[in-house]
Amino acid sequence: MLPPVESDERLAARGLYQQIRRAEPTRFQEVWSIHRLPDEATIWRTQLLYDQAIPMSACYLLRDPDFRPVQMVFYWRWQDGREDLIEYRFMPGYATILYRDQAQDMILPADYDVFGWHTIMSHLLWRRYDYRKQGRQALTLIGPDLTGGTLWPALLEMEAVLDRREIIPGPAGPHKGSAFTLRMVELGPQTLVLDSFGVPLRWVLPSAQLTFELTEYERMGSRA
Numbered sequence: 001m002l003p004p005v006e007s008d009e010r011l012a013a014r015g016l017y018q019q020i021r022r023a024e025p026t027r028f029q030e031v032w033s034i035h036r037l038p039d040e041a042t043i044w045r046t047q048l049l050y051d052q053a054i055p056m057s058a059c060y061l062l063r064d065p066d067f068r069p070v071q072m073v074f075y076w077r078w079q080d081g082r083e084d085l086i087e088y089r090f091m092p093g094y095a096t097i098l099y100r101d102q103a104q105d106m107i108l109p110a111d112y113d114v115f116g117w118h119t120i121m122s123h124l125l126w127r128r129y130d131y132r133k134q135g136r137q138a139l140t141l142i143g144p145d146l147t148g149g150t151l152w153p154a155l156l157e158m159e160a161v162l163d164r165r166e167i168i169p170g171p172a173g174p175h176k177g178s179a180f181t182l183r184m185v186e187l188g189p190q191t192l193v194l195d196s197f198g199v200p201l202r203w204v205l206p207s208a209q210l211t212f213e214l215t216e217y218e219r220m221g222s223r224a
Helices: 119-128
Strands: 010-021 024-036 042-050 054-063 069-077 083-091 094-099 102-107 136-144 153-168 175-184 188-194 200-205 210-219
Touching: 010 119, 024 119, 042 119, 119 136, 119 175, 119 188, 119 200
Parallel strands: none
Antiparallel strands: 010 024, 010 210, 024 042, 042 054, 054 069, 069 083, 083 094, 094 102, 136 153, 153 175, 175 188, 188 200, 200 210
């Protein structure tokens, strides 16, 4: 489903998010890992699993050493059971989209990032938000158009505000956390708490009465 871990990759971090609805754990969990390549490029792999076994969604994202997206592979299981897969290949100024035996180029905005609809992918905010300016900031994201019923990419607009910094308890001990308020048309208002490495500790979507809570977390180094 996702590109396998290769011999030149070294594990940097891994963890598990538990989905919680109306204060009760559900049967959905998100399992993720971050690997690093010899040139300091990074690879995110994440799967949303039902009953710890059935993949409902998965995402692979390769970023170059400067954090620019290079490749994203995204898997999705629709409500009727259909399985879907798409690949984005990012080039300077454009992306090539490979989907259902079709290849199509997409002109990219001058400033953008990639959103893979998984909790760990919100790590992008750690690198994209300007902590010196703070205040409300707008980010243009590119991701599968799930609300439109397709995996073809759409432009998604996110507004982010850094609310506070605080010490937050977590599965591996206390974390220095940054709490954000986010707004997206597709998901409504959200709360996102990142640790000092940019790993989300908690993602709250009030409109869906959903929370993703980091319940397992292991780091192999000091960098995200």
